[in-house]
Amino acid sequence: MVKHMEIILGVTGSIAAYKAVYLARELVRQGANVHVVMTKNATEFVTPLTFQTVTGNPVTTQMFELFSGSEIGHIALADRAHITVVAPATANILGKVANGLADDFLSTMVMATKVPVLFAPAMNTVMWSSPAVQHNVTKLRESGYHFMEPESGELACGVVGQGKMAEPSHIIEKIKIVLSQKDLIGEEVLVTAGPTLEMIDPVRYVSNHSSGKMGYALARAAIRRGAKVTLVTGPTLLDFPVGAKVIKIKSAHEMHEAVLRKSKTASVVIKAAAV
Structure with a gap:
């Protein structure tokens, strides 16, 4: 289902960034060509070299990068993808996209893409349930963005509740759902x-x-x-x-x-x- 697909994996600044490595590796194992875009904060948790080693592709971290000579980075990458997956997705990236802000490569690329975008949020339980975040999530859903709901369990902060990034296998299944032909709607x-x-x-x-x-x-x-x-x-x-x-x-x-x-x-x- 994801074989020969061009998938952009956006990684933001969360401790769950380590799980994105397993997600990238499994997507590659299933035949996808994965291009990783990292925010500055994401690089504090996992190095770009890790993702480059796993995917075999250069990792984008800078706002002003050129692809294939004169191609503009965020446009070129957005044009070649079948789907963009942001995992983990912090409250910050959700707020940016929901309100049309584009101040780094990832948020700019999401604005420039016409393909489906799937967010896999990861954050503290109280933050996830806050009115501001839920307002942004609702706004993004209404705009056609897709979500893989965070799972419940013990979080890095020690709190038990909803906020864990979904397991890589669950995110991949959601990718397949988003990309599949919908000929059974209503059944x-x-x-x-x-x-x-x-x-x-x-x-x-x-x-x-x-x-x-x-x-x-x-x-x-x-x-x-x-x-x-x-x-x-x-x-x-x-x-x-x-x-x-x-x-x-x-x-x-x-x-x-x-x-x-x-x-x-x-x-x-x-x-x-x-x-």
């Missing part, structure tokens, strides 16, 4: 996946070896194509599909009840679970 897809467990007593149960991989893959495919997906899943070791409404069940009876309840509004039902 509500219900997918069952995984095994069920039938208790014999408080210790023992009867189950099967279903991994859930088929159902999860079908759910991801439907989400990429624009459908609203509900996934009813038994216990698995898989990450939940990005963008799916997940209903976790254990027994066949619980799955039966969930499917009957959700199938009333579903336009497509795919039963991939092993019951």
Whole structure:
């Protein structure tokens, strides 16, 4: 899905910048050509050399850089991309773009691009939930920008809450969602996946070896194509599909009840679970 894609990865000044290295490496592994743009503050956390080594491409850090002789840097880079991903995205970059400010290479390039832009925010919980940041996020969404919501957990500051940059695998899945053709918009897809467990007593149960991989893959495919997906899943070791409404069940009876309840509004039902 990202093979042969030209992807711009914008990295801003957050401790989560180290995770952007893993994101860049995985994108390259999947066949993408990644061009990294770093803000001045980002270079305080990770060196440009690290990203250049991982991607095989020069890293842009200066506002006034030329590409291919006379090409203007931010225009040339914006023109060659299929998508721009800003990860981590600080409150600062969100505020700049939301209010039309362009005072460094990254913010200027975002203003100059016509391709989709995906932000993966990373910041303190209180900062993320502040009215100013949420106002900017709402404004950017309404302007057509895409977001990979920050995840919850323990942050670098020691606080537990929402604000962690999403895992690289989740961001890549979101990239695939953004870039996919949307021919299932308006459809509500219900997918069952995984095994069920039938208790014999408080210790023992009867189950099967279903991994859930088929159902999860079908759910991801439907989400990429624009459908609203509900996934009813038994216990698995898989990450939940990005963008799916997940209903976790254990027994066949619980799955039966969930499917009957959700199938009333579903336009497509795919039963991939092993019951």
